[in-house]
Amino acid sequence: xxxxxxxxxxxxxxxxxxxxxxxxxxxxxxxxxxxxxxxxxxxxxxxxxxxxxxxxxxxxxxxxxxxxxxxxxxxxxxxxxxxxxxxxxxxxxxxxxxxxxxxxxxxxxxxxxxxxxxxxxxxxxxxxxxxxxxxxxxxxxxxxxxxxxxxxxxxxxxxxxxxxxxxxxxxxxxxxxxxx
Amino acid sequence: xxxxxxxxxxxxxxxxxxxxxxxxxxxxxxxxxxxxxxxxxxxxxxxxxxxxxxxxxxxxxxxxxxxxxxxxxxxxxxxxxxxxxxxxxxxxxxxxxxxxxxxxxxxxxxxxxxxxxxxxxxxxxxxxxxxxxxxxxxxxxxxxxxxxxxxxxxxxxxxxxxxxxxxxxxxxxxxxxxxxxxxxxxxxxxxxxxxxxxxxxxxxx
Amino acid sequence: xxxxxxxxxxxxxxxxxxxxxxxxxxxxxxxxxxxxxxxxxxxxxxxxxxxxxxxxxxxxxxxxxxxxxxxxxxxxxxxxxxxxxxxxxxxxxxxxxxxxxxxxxxxxxxxxxxxxxxxxxxxxx
Numbered sequence: 001x002x003x004x005x006x007x008x009x010x011x012x013x014x015x016x017x018x019x020x021x022x023x024x025x026x027x028x029x030x031x032x033x034x035x036x037x038x039x040x041x042x043x044x045x046x047x048x049x050x051x052x053x054x055x056x057x058x059x060x061x062x063x064x065x066x067x068x069x070x071x072x073x074x075x076x077x078x079x080x081x082x083x084x085x086x087x088x089x090x091x092x093x094x095x096x097x098x099x100x101x102x103x104x105x106x107x108x109x110x111x112x113x114x115x116x117x118x119x120x121x122x123x124x125x126x127x128x129x130x131x132x133x134x135x136x137x138x139x140x141x142x143x144x145x146x147x148x149x150x151x152x153x154x155x156x157x158x159x160x161x162x163x164x165x166x167x168x169x170x171x172x173x174x175x176x177x178x179x180x
Numbered sequence: 181x182x183x184x185x186x187x188x189x190x191x192x193x194x195x196x197x198x199x200x201x202x203x204x205x206x207x208x209x210x211x212x213x214x215x216x217x218x219x220x221x222x223x224x225x226x227x228x229x230x231x232x233x234x235x236x237x238x239x240x241x242x243x244x245x246x247x248x249x250x251x252x253x254x255x256x257x258x259x260x261x262x263x264x265x266x267x268x269x270x271x272x273x274x275x276x277x278x279x280x281x282x283x284x285x286x287x288x289x290x291x292x293x294x295x296x297x298x299x300x301x302x303x304x305x306x307x308x309x310x311x312x313x314x315x316x317x318x319x320x321x322x323x324x325x326x327x328x329x330x331x332x333x334x335x336x337x338x339x340x341x342x343x344x345x346x347x348x349x350x351x352x353x354x355x356x357x358x359x360x361x362x363x364x365x366x367x368x369x370x371x372x373x374x375x376x377x378x379x380x381x382x383x384x385x
Numbered sequence: 386x387x388x389x390x391x392x393x394x395x396x397x398x399x400x401x402x403x404x405x406x407x408x409x410x411x412x413x414x415x416x417x418x419x420x421x422x423x424x425x426x427x428x429x430x431x432x433x434x435x436x437x438x439x440x441x442x443x444x445x446x447x448x449x450x451x452x453x454x455x456x457x458x459x460x461x462x463x464x465x466x467x468x469x470x471x472x473x474x475x476x477x478x479x480x481x482x483x484x485x486x487x488x489x490x491x492x493x494x495x496x497x498x499x500x501x502x503x504x505x506x507x508x509x510x
Contacts, residue, residue: 016315119243122244138244166206173237272422289474362469
């Protein structure tokens with residue numbers, strides 16, 4: 001029954017101390033967080049660590065979640081922050097974007113449908129984007145961050161962030177033109 | 181400033197990032213979308229090209245999330261090990277809350293149940309009532325003073341259609357019984373609050 | 386030789402075995418589902434303090450001596466099917482008797498503290 005509970009109920013229960021409810025949260029949202037982190041970081045290897053860290057932080061800070069119904073955007077923000085932290089560590093050691101590996105797609109279901117092809121096209125388009133543009137794009141469009149927040153987190157001028165997002169947007173629009 | 185901005189992106193050289201659509205830049209249109217298309221801009225809304233561009237922007241933005249969700253849904257459920265590790269770490273960090281002492285004739289023996297234990301117990305007994313899912317519980321009063329009046333509040337979500345009074349009664353009985361068995365608290369009231377309801381056919385409660 | 390807190394250093398060795406024995410004895414008590422770490426460290430405290438407590442954990446039951454008082458602290462998970470006050474009383478008496486026997490001085494006073502941090506149905510119900 002817990003597995004069918006709303007995010008709101010799970011968040012409230014977890015905040016109340018229910019470990020099982022939090023486990024349900026992790027199972028439900030972990031996969032998306034992992035895919036998102038992997039796309040921000042440019043590889044799959046670090047995303048597992050980042051997501052685990054994000055959930056630990058989320059458990060400790062559940063009391064801060066003002067609207068339990070907004071559990072998912074809250075989790076996405078935490079994993080965005082953890083990914084950025086990981087990037088900062090990377091920056092100290094070597095080129096921040098040296099790790100961009102092409103994203104392998106999980107095995108596709110047998111039935112091919114129009115929307116499936118469109119999804120694949122979008123995935124490919126996102127993958128073709130240079131990592132720095134993809135990162136800014138995802139933080140804004142999927143993470144919901146403002147230009148200012150992205151600039152602060154990545155330690156870039158706002159104009160640079162705008163430029164990258166504009167370029168990403170133009171590229172994606174053209175790539176997806178066939179689907180309009 | 182990073183050198184990335186000036187580096188060639190391999191994009192169509194005919195398209196400038198700030199291309200105009202009927203006099204508006206894509207930045208403008210995207211900002212308009214962010215505002216929920218309010219206040220309504222008649223110039224934009226009456227321009228077919230702008231409307232088309234807005235639709236394309238919405239699609240590309242929506243797809244960005246959709247494609248990640250799609251990929252996430254495809255991921256095989258291989259991951260029980262990371263969940264087990266996470267759960268173990270979390271269990272060690274459950275905040276216990278206040279200690280609720282239990283009386284014992286020997287002064288050299290001190291017994292207690294934590295508030296966290298009681299909350300977990302109330303979750304379990306509450307969940308056992310048909311059509312009920314406990315959200316949270318709380319104990320109000322001085323739990324460390326023997327005999328002090330304690331009021332219990334239970335917040336639940338229930339299945340739509342259940343008679344509220346019967347549910348509340350069943351919960352009160354279950355709570356009173358559990359506290360009587362596992363604590364020595366003097367419970368003066370059990371408040372049951374239904375925060376939400378779910379429809380039986382709907383998947384998410 | 387004593388440590389900074391005036392406790393007999395040489396005595397620490399004796400608590401390793403005792404703590405372990407007490408942990409095992411506790412597990413056998415009816416109604417005790419699990420023995421938990423007697424001093425769970427709250428994450429926030431750990432983060433703020435940074436340092437790890439110098440006392441080493443030997444077994445999950447905590448045993449400390451301060452002068453003539455031997456104090457035993459335990460945290461457990463109890464079975465929801467049995468009244469927790471009775472389960473804890475049984476547990477405390479087992480710990481007190483066992484620690485009392487192991488103590489090297491008849492003058493030692495044994496103080497026992499047992500807390501149920503979890504109450505749940507036993508698995509398989």
